[in-house]
Amino acid sequence: MKRPRRLNAVALALSANAIGLLAIALALWSHGAGFTSMAMAAPAPMPIAGGAGIYIMPCQLHPSVWGCYLIDVDRQTLAVYEYQAGTKNLALVAARYFRYDMALRDFDTKPSWSDVKKMVEDAERSSTTAPAGP
Numbered sequence: 001m002k003r004p005r006r007l008n009a010v011a012l013a014l015s016a017n018a019i020g021l022l023a024i025a026l027a028l029w030s031h032g033a034g035f036t037s038m039a040m041a042a043p044a045p046m047p048i049a050g051g052a053g054i055y056i057m058p059c060q061l062h063p064s065v066w067g068c069y070l071i072d073v074d075r076q077t078l079a080v081y082e083y084q085a086g087t088k089n090l091a092l093v094a095a096r097y098f099r100y101d102m103a104l105r106d107f108d109t110k111p112s113w114s115d116v117k118k119m120v121e122d123a124e125r126s127s128t129t130a131p132a133g134p
Contacts, residue, residue, distance in 0.1 A: 067093070076102075 048057045053074040067082040080094040
C-alpha cells in the first residue's frame with residue numbers, strides 16, 4: 001500500500017512567495033509603472049529631513065569624507081559638520097549667516113551679468129545692422 005504524499009513546508013512557502021511576487025509585479029505593471037520606468041531606474045535623490053525651519057542634508061565634503069549641512073531658514077544660517085570616522089565624532093567645520101550673502105548681485109562671477117548684457121546687446125545690434133544675405 002502507498003503512503004499518502006505530504007506537502008513539503010518549504011515548497012509550499014516558496015510557492016506562496018512566488019505568487020506574492022507575481023502579484024506585486026502585476027500590480028506595478030497594471031499601474032503603468034513597468035519595469036523600466038524612471039522611478040525604478042533613477043538613483044535615489046539625496047535625502048533631506050527637517051521641519052520647523054531647520055533642515056539637515058547629508059553631503060560629501062571630500063572623496064572619502066562625509067558630513068551634513070544644517071540649514072536654519074528662520075535664522076538664515078548654514079552650518080557644515082564633518083563626520084570623523086576614526087573618532088566617530090561630528091565636528092563643526094564651518095558656519096555662516098547668509099542673509100547678507102543673498103543681497104549680493106554680482107560677487108566673484110565671470111563674466112559678470114553686466115558683461116553678458118553688453119555681449120547680448122552687441123550681438124543684437126550686429127544682427128540688425130548686418131546686410132541681408134543674397
